[in-house]
Structures are given as C-alpha cells and as structure tokens.
Amino acid sequence: MISFESDYTEGCIPEILTALNKTNTEQTTGYGLDPHCDNARKLIRKACNAENADVQFLVGGTQANTTVIAAVLKPYQGVLTAVSGHINVHETGAIEATGHKCLALPTDDGKISAKQIENAILAHRNDETYEHIVEPGMIYISWPTETGTLYSKKELTAISRVARKYHVPLFVDGARMGYGLAARNNDLTLADFAKLTDVFYIGGTKVGALFGEAVVIPNKNIAANFRYMIKQKGGMLAKGRLLGIQFEELFKNDRYFKISQNAMEYAEKIADALQEKGYEFRYAPETNQLFPIMTMAKITELRKKFAFHVMEPLDEDHAVIRFVTSWLTKKENVDKLIKAL
Amino acid sequence: MISFESDYTEGCIPEILTALNKTNTEQTTGYGLDPHCDNARKLIRKACNAENADVQFLVGGTQANTTVIAAVLKPYQGVLTAVSGHINVHETGAIEATGHKCLALPTDDGKISAKQIENAILAHRNDETYEHIVEPGMIYISWPTETGTLYSKKELTAISRVARKYHVPLFVDGARMGYGLAARNNDLTLADFAKLTDVFYIGGTKVGALFGEAVVIPNKNIAANFRYMIKQKGGMLAKGRLLGIQFEELFKNDRYFKISQNAMEYAEKIADALQEKGYEFRYAPETNQLFPIMTMAKITELRKKFAFHVMEPLDEDHAVIRFVTSWLTKKENVDKLIKAL
C-alpha cells in the first residue's frame, strides 16, 4: 500500500537524525534557552530578513495557534477566520477553550479577502450594540490554506493594509509554509511574511521535521511576555534544544526550501496528469494537497493500492478525494499513481 | 563544567535513537493510533499489571497535568495539592487557565497526608456556605515530590482510601516516577499505582526519553473522551508514533527500571558522602534530587567546577542547593563531586 494520505506519515530528514545522535550527550539548559535554539533563531531571522523579530519554537500546530491567539486577544475579542480555517474546524474548540470566539467568514476556496475582513471590522464598529458583540481582535489565515490554495502577494498585502489600518494584528498559520513557498505560482517569500504580518509560523512537522513549528514574531507587543503563554499552554519543551536542533538542520543550506520542492514537483506532476485525464478539481491545485473529484468506482479501484482520504461526497456517484505529497514522496510511487489514474 | 542541574540536560538512551533511525521511513497513521503506540500501550499495561487501563501519550508534564485535571473537574471544582505542588507553583497558572482553583494544603516535605485531604473535603461539605466555596474534585500528588520525597505504600493506600470514600479521584504526577521506583526505601510498584489511583503518569522526559509522559488511566470514566481533551489542549502529536517508539524502547527489557537505578545509585552515593561530611539536608534525601545546606563560601567554591541550582537562601551565610542525578550520570563526575565536597 502506497500512502498519499498526509504529509506527516513519516519521520524526518536524515540530517536531523544525525544531529540528534551527535548532540545526544551534550548538557544544555532547558526550555529553549540553549545554544541550538539560539542558532536556529539566527538562521530563521536571516531567512526572513527580520533581524529584530522574536522566534519561539513550539511542538505542534494546534498548540501554536492557541498560544498565539490567546496571547493577543483581550477577553472580549475574537479571531476572524475563514469558516474552513483549521482553528474553526479541527482543533476541538481549542480557541474557545481559551475564552475566545472564532468569527467565521464564508469562503469557497479556503481564503478570505481584505474586503471581507474590513467589512467584518466595520460591521462591528458601526453597530449600535457593539458592546454586546465580540470585537474582531485578530486576523487568522492559513498559508497554504486547508484546501491547498494560496494567497498572492497582492492579496496578502491588501489584508495587511486592513490589519494595520484598523490595528487588528495579522497572524499566518504556516503549517505547510514550505510547500507554499515552493509552489509554481507563488510570489511570496519569508521576508514578505515578516514584513506584512504581526506573527506567523513556519511549519516543521509537515515539512521535514519530527515535530516543531517556528513562530516568528515581528510585532514587539506580541513578543513581550510570549514565553509565559508558551509555558502556561503546555508548549514549553523541557529539552527545548530538540526544536533548536531540528530547525538548525532545516535552515542550513536552504534545506527547508529544497525538500519542499520535492513535494511540489510531484504534486504538480500528479495535478497535470489528473487534468490531462479530465478529472475536475474541487479546489484549484496550487500546493501539495490535491482535491480531485472521482467516481466511487474509481475510488474503490484506487484504494486497492493507494491510501488517501475521501473528503466529501458530492452525489451518489462522486466524491472529492485528497492526495498529499511530501518532502519524502518518491518518484516511483508517483509514477504508479499516475498510471493507475 | 560538570552539571548536576537537572535530569533533563541531555538527550535520550541510545536505543531510542536507533529505533528512530530504523523506523524513519515507515508510513503510519498520526495522532497516537499507530502500531508503535499500540505496542507501547501493551508493554505499559503489562508493567502495571493493568490489562484494562487506558494509556495515552503526551509530550510533557505541564501538558499532562493540565489535560488530566481539566478532563476530570467540573467547573465549580478545584484540585487538592500540596502548596509546593508543581501545578501550584511552576506551571504559570495552567490549571487556573482551564478555570480551576488549586486548593493548596500546607506541607513541610512536599507531601500531604490522607488526614489533611479528608479534613479539606469535610471542611467543604460541612460548611453552611458550601455553594460559595470551590469543591475539592480531585487529589493531586507528585511521586516523587518536587522536593525529592516519597509516599510509602501505607501512605498512598491511606490517601487512596480517602479518595474512594469521598469519590474524589486520585491523580499521581510521576514525572520522575522511575527514580522513585528505584529508590532504596521505596515499597511501591507500578502495579500499586494502577490499583490505588484513578490516573497517573510515568515520566519519560526526565527518565531516558527525548520527551514524553505515559498517562495510565485505570478509571474508565476518566478514560472516556480523554482524547478530545488531548487534542483541545494541544497535546495530540501529529507523528504520535514518536511517543510510541520511545516508550516501546523504555519498556523493553525493563530498561526504564534499569536506567533509573543508575541515577539512584549515584544519588545515594552522593547523599551518603554528604551525610558523612556532616552536611544537613533541607529535605530527606530519598530520590535523585538532593537538597543539602551549604555555606555561601562552599557554594562559590563548588560552582567553579559544577553546575547546580541554589534553591533558597536560609540566612546570610547558608543556602539550600540542589544536586540532581539522572539515568546518564557518570561515575567519574560523581567521584569528582564527592571529592570536592
């Protein structure tokens, strides 16, 4: 059985294992205050062209989202998000458990527009009963989105402008950021994110690490006292250097970008094959998650050899499925899949 | 510089690194539902003689404490703990952040007694204004405690009886459980904990793993729906197998017990030397954390060669310090320390 189920089915790039072995008996301070974390911070700041940004390392995505959002919002504020946003759908109410409402905006493709965001902020401000309504206190977007789509530089710039105009911080969930950066049509860089957002994270879990997300915080107000929140929310790893070591390896020699290209090369190959063979897509194929529509017969046939998610039934005969490639996807498996399509 | 600062300054036992290497390209399901986690569950259930207990794996101690306690308490309940309990002192209010009060009981040695606990429960029940007072809804103890002491089997049994008499679940934080089990005067086993408590955890982070705590849940009511809480509190590791693999290695061939003996052998050697040389202890030296009292001059002298924590000044000339040994403590370093004392 060949799996295209997700981008977290395997371990990590071999360089990380080598580094873990090499550093195993070093004695270091805990909680992310060790030299490996410091070095990783430097590498990331450099990659982001953001000398003054704070960088903190967390273990996973839900933890990162919850810690960041809870650190920023005041008790009567909520976070604007696409209705399909990971925080709104797939985190068992983690945001609400910290006391805050997800203010969900409608979307067809996983993205929300600067206009939608501005309207939501104004709708609150202009309502006579505004004190009775949750105030939008942060903007959350995923890049790539949960449905594999990407905001362009123009779109992100427009959102950033709204964020700054109304003093509502912008947060980008980059759990799959590597794949977005390596995508054919992408025109954004890490430096753009550092310039346009208040806080964002660079996903390791899904892009070559065993685990770990690097939270980059250009906004000084959010950086202050952020480590209290990490500890309180259970995210302060005792052997914090494990995160430092992994991000050191990922950001040496542009590895993070190179391994992401592997995923995108094969995703694009599969997408091209699907298009050629006449399959339609539920969402535009932009990154390493592909959402073609298939007949149930075809799905049953493919499932004999391949593991993948069936996302959503469309009618009695058709469903949306998902193929995911990763930094470790192999050519031979991609070839087999294309042949079987 | 030789460090006796903590038991999480190094990496992990080599068998874990070997296993991570060996399994690195395996494709598995995420979130702790993979074969490695299942196998680790079996090994732990067997070690605890608790066939029906649920076992779940979390990344760290604060996360484990918060998730367990938040899963059990009703909104108007709090958790009984020694005033020195980790949850009451060193987790940045993580329990309160889930809405619950730490009901702190006084202690001199890090332990609380069955009688204290019973009195606290009765004080609430007998108060006319009980509806205005937080109800004790769980008992939290650490074993070993934060000050290195141990409850005996008799003491734990007495607490367990109170817990059952009043239907207030008993939870044991076993972040350093291995060292307690290997201690000279210990008369408790994992099977005892499985029999006497409602939920407890076996610490990996401080006992040979890179990270990870195995939460054992003999009480079915707590086990039900516990995984929702893990996800909500940010503790559900995407590549959950990393926890399974580590606990597989720790519980193969009684490794968990053997590596703990290393720490205890050296802790006892240092404790004996300290006693011989006439040092007094702030807390009885029972496990791998030792709390001798030293003059400031001696502390200054020792700090030239050794790293350790100064815990608490006693007067202008004396302070309590802490030496910690671990599964990786080396004979030569212990000999050097004893020589320097």
Next chain:
Amino acid sequence: MISFESDYTEGCIPEILTALNKTNTEQTTGYGLDPHCDNARKLIRKACNAENADVQFLVGGTQANTTVIAAVLKPYQGVLTAVSGHINVHETGAIEATGHKCLALPTDDGKISAKQIENAILAHRNDETYEHIVEPGMIYISWPTETGTLYSKKELTAISRVARKYHVPLFVDGARMGYGLAARNNDLTLADFAKLTDVFYIGGTKVGALFGEAVVIPNKNIAANFRYMIKQKGGMLAKGRLLGIQFEELFKNDRYFKISQNAMEYAEKIADALQEKGYEFRYAPETNQLFPIMTMAKITELRKKFAFHVMEPLDEDHAVIRFVTSWLTKKENVDKLIKAL
C-alpha cells in the same frame, strides 16, 4: 416621542412595587433560600405542571444562558444554536468565555429544525476525525426567537425526540416566553416545555418584572449542583427574595399570562394594519416583535413621532425596522402608530 423600541423600556407591574413596599423591612436569609423564593417556586412548578422540577432565579438573560450552558457542557463540547441565536450574536462571547463553542446552524427565520440538529450530531459522530471536532453537547433554541417567530408543538416535539435519542440536552431561552404563550397561533404551554425540554427559563425582565428569569430544570442531572454555578458566574443575588417576590406576583392569578395578552393584542393589531396597508414583513409576524420593511422616506417620517430600531438596510431605499409591544403598551399609542403608517 412614543417608544416601540423594546419591551424593557419601563419598570414593572404595580403589584410588584406594592409587594416590595410591603416586604421591605422583613428579615430574610439571602441567596434565594427565603420563603418568597420557595413560594414562587411552588407557583411556577404548578404553572408548569412539574412537581419535581427545580426552579432557580437569575437576574438576566445573558447570565441565565451562560450559567445553564456552562453547567451542562463538558470541556470539549459546544452548543448547537441558530446562527441568529442570542448567545451567538449578542452576548459578547459569553459562552466562549466559559470555554465553549457556539455551533451555529443556518436559519432564515430564527428557527432550526429537528432534522438540522440531527444532521449536525451525526456529522460529528460519523467523522473519522471526530476527536478533532467539538462535540455537540446541548441544543439551544429561543422561544420566541430573536426574530419573533415560534416553534409549534409539533416542531418542538420533533426536536425533543432528537435530543433524547442522542442524549443531547435541550435548553429553551424563554426571555419573551409570555408573549409566545399568548400568541394567536401558539399551541404550546408551560407544561409542554417542562415535558419536552431539559431546562428552560421564563423571562421576567421583558414581561412585567423589574428584572429576573426563572430557570426551570426538569432534568435532575442539570439541577444537581446548579447553585454552585450560579454563585461562580456572579448570578446569586444577595437579597434573593427580590426575585422570589417578583415571580410570586407574576404567577399569582395568572398575571403572567394576562399581561402578555396585552402585548399580543396590540402587536396583532399593528401587524394586521401593516398587512392591510401593503407592507411586507422580513419575518412572519407571530409575537410582540414585528419586522416590517419600509422605505427610507417612511422611516424618516415615522421617526419624528415614534422611537423604534432600524434593523437592517435592504437596499438604498428600503430597510427592515422593528416595532415591539409590551405588557404596558397603551391603546392610544397603538392607534397613533396605525394612523401614521
């Protein structure tokens, strides 16, 4: 200026003021444990034909909603509600502030159907990633709804069946219950609510009292320990008898029903006049809140003499407005309004 703005613009029925005067120097125990509260409980139980239901008195609607919902939900559960539900829109995130998500269902008329509720419950249960998704743990409906509409006995019975089939408690927000009960097309009674729901409340604030909501709890599990929650959420009035005295007066001689009829008589008169004059309604005129559509010119004209809310612009020339009648609405003012339409 004559106000049709809301049903809480004035004080209370004169009998309440008389009773407050008469009882002013009585000495009673606090916190709702006095003879007046006990007597009001009896009157309400009788009116609900629910001898065994618990009855507790709270000061206002947001407090009642928050206290009830927080008392029932487990930490990983949320509450199903129409997207237009008061808890989802107009309570500044009070439910989320207690840690729980509002699971909003679409609606056109303020109501949700048994089928929608069942589908939401099943969608969660049937999802492979259900542990990553908030579990529906309670059903919240308003009766009358925020848009003035009513569930019929048939509709409520169907919802109740789903609630019991899936063990998801049903909660009815009855802030304006009196007006619903007095409505022309209503076929439900207080006894029906006591039979079909797990908990509901009978609004006093908007129906003749100075303040106060009577929470009726037929479900024993919810009643147990509910008073702890009242205290914690700040709802336990020191001079609790003030609530007892008010509900004693409201439920003597069927006053609650009679005063509601006044509102409904005039609401129906205005609704009939609107219809006759060709105005369309945004929501069907069923209770004491009417939502006709008017031209901006007409709105401007009416506002010279009458106070009312403009709810929602429809296009450049039209908007939805709201007229509200109450237990104190006067015939002469209704006649003036009808004349002006």
Next chain:
Amino acid sequence: MISFESDYTEGCIPEILTALNKTNTEQTTGYGLDPHCDNARKLIRKACNAENADVQFLVGGTQANTTVIAAVLKPYQGVLTAVSGHINVHETGAIEATGHKCLALPTDDGKISAKQIENAILAHRNDETYEHIVEPGMIYISWPTETGTLYSKKELTAISRVARKYHVPLFVDGARMGYGLAARNNDLTLADFAKLTDVFYIGGTKVGALFGEAVVIPNKNIAANFRYMIKQKGGMLAKGRLLGIQFEELFKNDRYFKISQNAMEYAEKIADALQEKGYEFRYAPETNQLFPIMTMAKITELRKKFAFHVMEPLDEDHAVIRFVTSWLTKKENVDKLIKAL
C-alpha cells in the same frame, strides 16, 4: 427572633422605593445608558472628587470582583489577595473560572501590608524561573475587610505607592465601604480612594440599596472597553436605570454616609458593651461586623432570641461568633442584645 446575621437581610431605604414608584412608567434606554445612571454618575464623581473617573453600575459583589479582575489581568497574571479575601474564599472560584490564579498572602486580621505585596512582586521578578510562575498583575484588598478591619490612610497610601512603583493596579472591594467611612477610627474618604486606587467600588447591596455596586474607575486604561466585560460576564442589567435610580437616591443629601452612621453607632455600642462585659474579640472591632468569642453555653442561650453566625470553633467550649449591624438596625433590638449579653 431578632437578626444580627448580616447587613443584607432587609430591603432598602424608603427613598429608593419611592423613586422606583415615581419612575415606573418612564420609558428609557437600557443597559445603563439612561439619564438616571448619568445623574448617579455625576453624584458619585462629585462625592469622590474625581471628575474624570468612569463609573459603571453592577448588580452584586462577586460580579463586580470578577468583571474588574478579568478586565485587567493578562492571561498569565494573577491577583494578589489576603488568603482570607472574599475572592479567594467565598466566590466558588469565580476568578479562577476566568483563567486567573488568586495569589494568596497570609494574614491574621484580614489585611495585607505594602511590604508583603512588594515582596511578592519582587519574589516573582527575581526568580530565575519567572516565566514558569504566575505574574502578580493586580492587588485586591477589601475595605472594610471580611473580618471587619480597616486599612488606615497611611497603610493604603503605602500600598498605593507599591502599586504605582511596580505598575500593578490596585483594586479595592468596597462592598461595605459605607460602614468603613463611618467608622470611629477611619481617616479615609471617597476622594482618597479615587486618588490612591486604580479602581474600587462603593457597595450598595449591603448599604441601603436593594442591590447594586458602583464601580469607580480612575484609571483610564481600565475604563476603556470595560462595558464589553460587563456584558460578557452577565452583569449588564437590561433595565440599567434601576441601578441609576438607587445610586441617585443613596448619594442625594449625603444619605449614603448618614445611613452608614446608623450601623456604626450601634456596632460601636455593642462592641463597647461586649468589652465592658469582658468578652474578647477574634478581630479588632472596627466596623459593623463584630467577632466576639463566646462560650457554647452563652451561644445557645443567645440563639433563643437572636440570629447570628457562628464563624469558627476555637475549642470545645468556645467559638467565634459574628454580630452584624446595618443601616436599618433598630435601637430597641440593640438594647435587647446588650441586655442579653
């Protein structure tokens, strides 16, 4: 039976009932935005000599404490309080339910000192592991305290200096403020509180009103957006004018001060009689709550004619009891009590 149980056993001053009658059919806006609230604000600002302070009205003490503290603290902060503080003991964990720890300081008389507070703040700042420890983010004191004692102007000024030195806001719970102001040895005024604190409240519930606490907020940062918190915490009374009307009456013609003198006159008379007859006090008799020590025989005898609380057993033969006088305490009842002592 004559009650000295508490100061909330009766209704309110007759002027409030008269005003409720007189205003009953007025039509006003809801939520505290009406002319009565505005007028009461003016009267209170004047009484406090604090033209620029914000004034908001809440229904009760637990609500006031919770709303104020939750509005001020950041998620990782807690509130410093005497261990005997109302928020720490008698509010069913309301503060913790908003996510914050009560940082309890020891006390013998219900008071905490500027030195204790400063030490607690410094202990946190100077701890190497400060990020693992809840930060003191607010100072809560009660005036009078729960045990009837008073801070002097010198003591309050010292606390205020610490608060400002370390930027930790100072909050005074004045549920019984009237009685403190009227106490024989008091040297503080409302103007002092407005000058020395960041936020405090003037209790109505226990001092002449049916219910209601006037929160005075000299600190602009706390005032901003405070009304969102009131709504979220369920404290925004629909017919907010009821609070305005009550505080209008209390602050007309210095009534609040005059009615408090009644309580203090009788409290001091009883205290003097107790002292004369040789009774000892558990806490110094400074305000309207008296805590004499009595034999069980005497308690049994007194209870035949008088209602009062037995607070705390001292030994088999003695207990601390509490007598409370109020704005409505009558001379004849005081004379009877003194005769019976």
